[in-house]
Amino acid sequence: MEEVSSNVVHATLPRKQASLSGYINGFILSIIFTVWAYVATTHHTWTHNKLIAALLVLASAQFLVQVFFFLHIGHETKPRWKLLLLVMMVIFVLILVLGSIWIMNNLNYRMTPDQMNTYMLKQDGGI
Amino acid sequence: MLGLFAGFLGRLTLDQLPHNPVTAGAAASMVLIVIAGIIAMTYFKKWRWLWDEWLTTTNHKRIGVMYIIVALVMLLRGLADALMMRAQQATAASPSHGLMSPEMFQQVFSAHGTIMIFFVGMGLMFGIINLVLPQGLGARDVAFPFLNATSFWLFTAGMLLINMSLVIGEFSAAGWLAYPPLSELKYSPGVGVDYWIWSLQIAGIGSLLSGINFMTTILKMRAPGMSMMKIPMFAWNVFGSMVLVAFAFPILTVTLTLLYLDRAFGMHFFTAGGGGNAMMYVNLIWAWGHPEVYILVLPAFGVFSEIVPTFSRKRLFGYTSMVYATWGIVFLSFIVWLHHFFTMGAGADVNAFFGIMTMAIAIPTGVKIFNWLFTMYQGQIRFTSPMVWFLGFVFLFTIGGVTGVLMAVPAIDYQVHNSLFLVAHFHNMIISGVVFGFFAGLTYWFPKIFGFRLNERIGKYAAYCWIGGFALAFFPLYILGLMGATRRLDHYDASLGWQPLFIVAGIGAMIIALGVGLQILQLIVSIFQRNNNRDLTGDPWNARTLEWATSSPPPEYNFATIPLVTERDAFWVAKQKGTKTIPSHDYHPIQVAKNTSSGIFIGVASFIAAFGFVWHIWWLVLLALAGALATIFYQTLREDEAGERTIPAAEIAATEAAFRKQKEAA
Amino acid sequence: MSDIATNNATVLAEQQTNDGKTLFGFWAYIMTDCLLFASLFATYAVLHGNTAGGESGRDLFSLPYILVETFALLTSSFTCGLAMLAANRHAKRQTALWLGITFALGLVFLVMELTEFGRLAREGNGWQRSGFLSSYFTLVGTHGLHITIGLVWMAALASRVWLKGFTRATLRRLSMFSLFWHFLDIVWIFIFTIVYMLGAA
DSSP states (O other), X not given: OTTSOTTOOSOSSOTTTOOHHHHHHHHHHHXXXXXXXXXXXXXXXXXXXXXXXXXXXXXXXXXXXXXXXXXXXXXXXXXOHHHHHHHHXXXXXXXXXXXXXXXXXXXXXXXXXXXXXXXXXXXXXXX | OGGGGTTTTTTOOGGGSOOSHHHHHHHHHHHHHHHHHHHHHHHTTOHHHIIIIIITOOOHHHHHHHHHHHHHHHHHHHHHHHHHHHHHHHHOEETOOOSSOHHHHHHHHHHHHHIIIIIIIHHHHHHHHHHHHHHHTTOSSOSOHHHHHHHHHHHHHHXXXXXXXXXXXXXXXXXXXXXXXXXXXXXXXXSHHHHHHHHHHHHHHHHHHHHHHHHHHHHHOOOTTOOGGGXXXXXXXXXXXXHHHHHHHHHHHHHHHHHHHHHHHOOOSSOSSTTOOHHHHHHHHHHHHHHHHHHHHHHHHHHHHHHHHHHHTSOOTTHHHHHHHHHXXXXXXXXXXXXXXXXXXXXXXXXHHHHHHHHHTHHHHHXXXXXXXXXXXXXXXXXXXXXXXXXXXXHHHHHHHHHHHHHTSHHHHHHHTTBHHHHHHHHHHIIIIIIHHHHHHHHHHHHHHHSBOOOHHHHHHHHHHHHHHHHHHHHHHHHHHHTTOBTTOSOEEGGGOOHHHXXXXXXXXXXXXXXXXXXXXXXXXXXXXXXXXXXXXXOTTOOOSGGGGSOSSOOTTSOSSOOOOOSSSHHHHHHHHTOOSSOOSOOOOEEEEOOOSHHHHHHHHHHHHHHHHHHTOHXXXXXXXXXXXXXXXXXXXXHHHHOEEEEOHHHHHHHHHHHHHHHHHO | OOHHHHHHHHHHHHHHHHHHHHHHHHHHHHHHHHHHHHHHHHHHHHHTTOOTTSOOHHHHOOHHHHHHHHHHHHHHHHHHHHXXXXXXXXXXXXXXXXXXXHHHHHHHXXXXXXXXXXXXXXXXXXXXXXXXXXXXXXXXXXXXXXXXHHHHHHHHHHHHHHHHOOOHXXXXXXXXXXXXXXXXXXXXXXXXXXXXXHHHO
């Protein structure tokens, strides 16, 4: 029958994918990651740089948890367009955010007088 | 006089109507044309027709036509600005000050750039995508027809707002990108920059919605059997472009908002004090701005990918490599944006990274150019007007591209940044890329949409004028740039010896204007000659893709039966085998989206809200936003009931039978 | 197959395709919204140190308060999931119940956030004070604006479910809404981490 497109989606709502256990797992894991991040910050468990890294890892982990358990990405049938779009989004977000930080930081210490002094002194092997 | 209502109307007062004769004249002619249009419509009793057939349509073909009409009207305005700038620079060798004041000149070049990029470039592009994309995929319409109409009306609302700035208030004098601190309240206290912000903001949201719409159309509405590697190359390019739209336009939305927040609410994102950082604006706006130029040019590449095979009577060379090249361009276009501000002061490591990435992006572009040339090689070339546009493009675009690679070297860019060399480069890319691509596409698909061919001879003459005129108008600018001429100069010292080059450039601009005149003539003549040039077969060029299988113009539903596709260039294959692309039996009733007035109401509400934002009339903003929200809510209610209308099978059978008879008689 | 069966199968197939199309389109919109927030995050990252002589995040934010807000929103994301499960079962009462709880928790979040904004503004740390505060208010405020829109949408959907039951369109819209609501909690993960946790670090 010609009208049936090859892209028919067999489950319009995430019937097969969604289950109570999925949501509960996601919820509990999210709580764990949130509390961990909170305690690490308020109790100064790690040094500054390690804390930053840890917080970002915890945030990314919680992101993945919620994307998998709450948004059901990873459960879809092929072709996995939603996943592709998600991956593209993550890539472009990282480019924009990290790129902007890199560029602006670079510009800031070169283009701001007092910071320029600090930078130049460092270059001379000073501070 | 309006003191009583001072708070009521924000900063709007009667003395915001234009003072100087040129602006007042332009504004008055614009208003008069609109009034004349209204009188004509009333006299010929065409309001009902306009409302039912055009203003409330959700059909992609009609929406495409409307986009193109708006874009072409704005092209005339942008060209007028260009001619004014050329005239000014050709006559402003000191001690002369040319024809206009510096303030006027600043508004003219700001308007020129803004109009050309946002309303001509984006408009032509969305227009042609609307016209062609669904049919090429074997689909009946885009994924979200109502959203499509809304996008068009948002685009038009933005266009109306920028034209409104001519009638009341002023336009921005801060260039087409409005860098702070100049665009901040302190240095641009008037409404100009706010008009700029809001017309772009609304049009930008329209574009973003279209990006989502077309992406979904390509992924979800292909004919059965049409896997991604069988879609027309135009569709691949549109897909890449729409991915860029989806991921780049939100950056513009945010940046415009932040600038507005600085201006209207005293925030400190980009201000010179209070912890603002004006360089961050430049960073953000170009993070959007670079993808934007690829958004514009990729569909033009797609148009050429359709035209060259047809007129070489040979399939596109290297389809797979074209796909990879397209995605290479999409990805790379997101990591080159700093090349627009090499001179802002970043270090060598930052500049070098972006310089190398910029050079890299020339590679996939080169792949495309070679593939087109290889397609032509040993083909049976037909020298039609679309091919004339293509050949002009190949020659000119390559030159422009090479100047781009030149400027990708930061050390060289330090010499030519913001000079006329840069101006020549980007006009080179946009005119020979986007504009020629569009004109080629318009000439190519015109018979499909309107049912008759355009006059080929006049079309070729117009193309020659554009190609020669472009060279005359912009090659002198390359030379001037290398000689040290800065951009946006309203006058210069006569001893520099630049005037002769500016005069040549002015002549070139006039030849382009002649080309435009010929195009208008072409349209008029073609309309008069339409009965002799009717396209009766639906396939006037002996082309390759599915859109040519329908009648010209196609029926509302495009395909009576959705074709089953087994390979690329399905229509061509069917023609060679002597089979029918669209089966001519077993017609079922077809559902099409109903007309709706919600699109135009949302456009109107957005226009009013934006006007309120510009003039700080807050109650108007709230009212208009509430109106837009209510319209959306009403539309969703309506969709529940019956958002679609059915075309009965009998009517379809009759339409198709008529087309078959017409084809046999031809 | 008989004509009627063929027609029904066609209609069902078309509806499923329509649903798939619409849900994908909404997903694409969510992806663009992520870029919107990314731009705001980039701006915050660049400007967070520009306090113009004023106080920084460390002095201004109350972490316990933020934790409560975070738990409210996180729980509402969970209960939204439960509402979706109930909707799939066409359980009207349960759906309304879980949506109601989601709404209440979302409202708690919003009120807490607005209260904090008000306090900052009254102390003289409003959005006009510095680049840091402008970017803080805009980033967190944009999230709050999305939450507000979500609450309005949720109320409209809940009433439609209550009055008209589970039509195909309503189920589709519930799917879209839950996608939106989950996405807002995901964005909050990053606001919580980058603005509040890293701000205090």
